[in-house]
Amino acid sequence: MALSIRRFQSGTGERFATLVDEEGMPLFYPTLYTTAVLRGASLSINTIINALGAIKMLCAWESYYGISVESRFKRSELLLAHEIHSLRDFMQKPMADTRQREGKVVPIKGKLKRVSKANQYNRLTVAAGYMDFIAGRLHPVTASSANDIAAMVAQIKASRPKMASKIENDRSTVHLEDALLNLVEDVIKPGSAANPVREYGLQMRNALMFTLLRHTGMRRGELLNLKIEDFDFAMGTVKIVRRADSADDPRNYQPLAKTRERTFPLIPELMDKIRLYIEKWRNKVPGARKHGYLFVTHRPGKSLGWPLSGSGFGKFMETLAGIADGASKLHAHALRHHWNYVFSKRCEEQGLTPEAEENTRSYLMGWSETSGTAATYNKRHIKEAAAQAVIGLQNKHFGRAANELHK
Known part of the structure; x- marks a missing residue:
């Protein structure tokens, strides 16, 4: 059957x-x-x-x-x-x-x-x-x-397989480099001659999606779930909202926000680009004004103007993966991990205590403060700090040995 x-x-x-x-x-x-x-x-x-x-x-x-x-x-x-x-x-x-x-x-x-x-x-x-x-x-x-x-x-x-409680998170060893992300950002910049997309409005949409993923660490479902009303242009913020079973979402596979609702600050330059995309490009796509979702389908067809689907987003990521060597690692969750790595380094520079860093990260990522998820996304930075500490100890030891040798 x-x-x-x-x-x-x-x-x-x-x-x-x-x-x-x-x-x-x-x-x-x-x-x-x-x-x-x-x-x-x-x-x-x-x-x-x-x-x-x-x-x-x-x-x-x-x-x-x-x-x-x-x-x-x-x-x-x-x-x-x-x-x-x-x-x-x-x-x-x-x-x-x-x-x-x-x-x-x-x-x-x-x-x-x-x-x-x-x-x-x-x-x-x-x-x-x-x-x-x-x-x-x-x-x-x-x-x-x-x-x-x-x-x-x-x-x-x-009879279920035994799942080790402390398995090394392989994703922490597969990371993105800023040089690669900068290169991708330059290629998909609106107006770039190397941009694989021809239509300028579509270039604007794609560049904004990449920028938001890179600089906020939000999930792909949260990105596709964004509405214009979630942006407060006066305050310079975007709110991540849970919208399960939204009646105005025509997508068969509705993107969902898995984590808690929260508000994310955005710099004025990014808010201006979002406003420009809405007013000059998005709102002129037929059918886009029938709903409030930010990112829409630009290509002609029966879904023209609909909220961008998961498969449409997947095609966008496939386009990015072919831009440069090493870009095959580029996907939404990798960008989320990269954001957390950069966030860890920034917290260290600012001298935040581990407790303050974990609480701040948990809020921005939409996790419960007691979930322990923040530690998972901080693993790459912890491993690098541990490696630097070990190298420092070795250098100190061999430096002393060299000094004794030359006495």
């Missing part, structure tokens, strides 16, 4: 997603679980879609091995240990490798493509929660049924 995740939007702007069969009919229990548990917990649409992806994998596992967990639960039969082990192994597979070949079950062995441990962990976590939900509704109530279901769920969770 070919399943797919279908997204749709209500008249009020609320986004929904459900798992449907090949005829487009929603599956009953996944839909019930989505409504009662996931939406009931006020989870974002993207989180719900990720959970449905895990349930889709669970359904693929059932089809692959000829198992129906719903029928089993109705007969008071829960999953056995070897079945949980097969589910664990199956959840390592990419979705494309989950179909039977020629109607036969193919053993999972040999060197296979695997998803990441984090992906497998998340899939099994969702599967455990989902089966806890449906078993609690389908399994006949007995004196021991609740304990039996809890034991099955605990087994599924126990």
Whole structure:
């Protein structure tokens, strides 16, 4: 049975997603679980879609091995240990490798493509929660049924891969250099002969997006979610606002602000450029005045004037990646890491205490002060400071040894 995740939007702007069969009919229990548990917990649409992806994998596992967990639960039969082990192994597979070949079950062995441990962990976590939900509704109530279901769920969770609590963050070693960013900024500057985009209004939009990402560290979803009303031109600020289920957003995949709302100061020169883009270029694009989103599609087509989509932003980043050697590392999150690195150096120059630096960073990035996320984004600077300290100690030691040698 070919399943797919279908997204749709209500008249009020609320986004929904459900798992449907090949005829487009929603599956009953996944839909019930989505409504009662996931939406009931006020989870974002993207989180719900990720959970449905895990349930889709669970359904693929059932089809692959000829198992129906719903029928089993109705007969008071829960999953056995070897079945949980097969589910664990199956959840390592990419979705494309989950179909039977020629109607036969193919053993999972040999060197296979695997998803990441984090992906497998998340899939099994969702599967455990989902089966806890449906078993609690389908399994006949007995004196021991609740304990039996809890034991099955605990087994599924126990089968998740071990995730080291202190793994080196590889992203901290892959960083951007100011020279590269300056080069990219020069190439995409409006009016530059080397600019890969011809239309001047589009050049203005692209340059502004890059500048805001580089100098504020905001996420791509936050950037695409910006509205003109978020800018206070008198105060010189921009406010990051959460707008889940916005009714005036026509995009199928609505960009979302994942972090807390906050206000970011901008220098007058940047505010002037934003005002100029709005008045001289954005507002003249057909359809752009129907909504308040700042960055819009400039290219002719049915989406002309619509808020820029995630795929449109992706094409913009692909253009940047081809500008110079080393620019392939250039993506929105890399710019966010780079902003945090520059921020760390600036705080050190200003003599801020570690506590003040962490609190300030947490506010500007939209994190809770107790989340610990600030330390992750400060890792590159910490590693560089540690390296400088070690080199300093070595230089001091060898300098003393050299002096003693020449006495």
